[in-house]
Amino acid sequence: MTKHLPVLAKEVVDWLKADRSGVFLDGTLGGGGHTRAILEANSDNIVVACDRDPKALGFKLEVEKRLTVITSNYSEVFSFIPHTKFNGVLLDLGLSTDQLYSGRGFSFMDQSSLDMRMDGDGNRKTAQEIVNTASPSELRQILKRGGVGKELNPVMTAILKDRPFDSAEALAASIKKRFPKPTKSHPATVVFQALRIAVNDEFTHLNSFLDNVVDFVAPSARLAIISFHSLEDEVVTKRFRKWEGEKPPANYPGAKGKEGIGKLLTKKAVTPKEDETKRNPASRSARMRVFEFYES
Numbered sequence: 001m002t003k004h005l006p007v008l009a010k011e012v013v014d015w016l017k018a019d020r021s022g023v024f025l026d027g028t029l030g031g032g033g034h035t036r037a038i039l040e041a042n043s044d045n046i047v048v049a050c051d052r053d054p055k056a057l058g059f060k061l062e063v064e065k066r067l068t069v070i071t072s073n074y075s076e077v078f079s080f081i082p083h084t085k086f087n088g089v090l091l092d093l094g095l096s097t098d099q100l101y102s103g104r105g106f107s108f109m110d111q112s113s114l115d116m117r118m119d120g121d122g123n124r125k126t127a128q129e130i131v132n133t134a135s136p137s138e139l140r141q142i143l144k145r146g147g148v149g150k151e152l153n154p155v156m157t158a159i160l161k162d163r164p165f166d167s168a169e170a171l172a173a174s175i176k177k178r179f180p181k182p183t184k185s186h187p188a189t190v191v192f193q194a195l196r197i198a199v200n201d202e203f204t205h206l207n208s209f210l211d212n213v214v215d216f217v218a219p220s221a222r223l224a225i226i227s228f229h230s231l232e233d234e235v236v237t238k239r240f241r242k243w244e245g246e247k248p249p250a251n252y253p254g255a256k257g258k259e260g261i262g263k264l265l266t267k268k269a270v271t272p273k274e275d276e277t278k279r280n281p282a283s284r285s286a287r288m289r290v291f292e293f294y295e296s
């Protein structure tokens with residue numbers, strides 16, 4: 001049984017126009033909340049859903065005839081379904097509640113792990129290997145790339161002085177020690193985010209998905225991406241803007257612009273309403289962007 005509550009579920013159904021029958025891709029199946037909502041929005045809807053975490057797929061849906069589940073990274077899923085054109089595509093980035101409490105080192109409370117691999121891929125370095133063995137300059141780069149800002153120096157001092165770590169709890173406690181004054185969120189929050197991004201190579205896969213998805217959309221298809229921090233949102237909006245094309249520069253007569261392939265529908269991100277953030281505080285930082293591809 002999943003404990004994950006899907007964020008912006010109604011908005012996803014509305015923006016993907018899932019009430020009209022179509023073929024949908026859910027690239028981040030997780031606990032299946034969005035897939036379920038899409039399948040329920042129209043009894044003819046068909047969903048292909050994937051997740052890189054094989055443990056995410058252990059739930060059952062009554063409507064299995066209309067659902068195909070694939071254990072795959074979303075950046076590679078199209079190789080399994082090379083002839084399918086989707087009317088709607090969804091990515092709900094990040095971590096599910098089930099993963100957070102799975103004892104794999106994603107939570108500050110994990111006393112026995114500092115792994116953070118979503119797919120358990122044995123070729124991938126764990127967070128423990130990274131914090132314990134990376135050179136100071138490598139570590140600095142990983143933390144900066146993952147969003148650690150003004151806290152970088154005290155965090156670096158904590159890690160370099162206190163390593164090796166054998167659990168997420170030990171790492172979180174070492175960082176907390178360096179921030180004695182009360183802070184709005186746990187001072188290790190962004191550090192954990194940065195490590196998770198590095199361990200799972202999250203930006204590489206997101207960019208590769210965005211490179212590929214354009215070949216697998218039907219005319220007028222919509223792509224919705226929910227992100228949970230500004231770094232992800234930046235990657236998504238930058239790509240959606242690029243896809244909108246460029247107008248020819250006004251001061252160069254005869255110069256050509258670049259033709260776009262569709263339109264960014266949400267210049268202002270779609271965010272959860274107050275009743276949702278009350279019901280599900282984890283939804284607070286969610287922002288959804290939606291792109292509509294042209295008819296041809």
Ligand SMILES: C[S@@+](CC[C@H](N)C(=O)[O-])C[C@H]1O[C@@H](n2cnc3c(N)ncnc32)[C@H](O)[C@@H]1O
Nearest residue numbers: 006028030031032033034051052053073074092
């Ligand atoms: C926020 S949860 C999705 C929750 C889901 N929408 C629901 O309603 O239950 C994110 C999921 O995306 C998966 N994920 C993250 N990066 C992925 C990737 N590159 N490829 C496939 N799945 C990925 C995670 O394993 C996790 O299960």
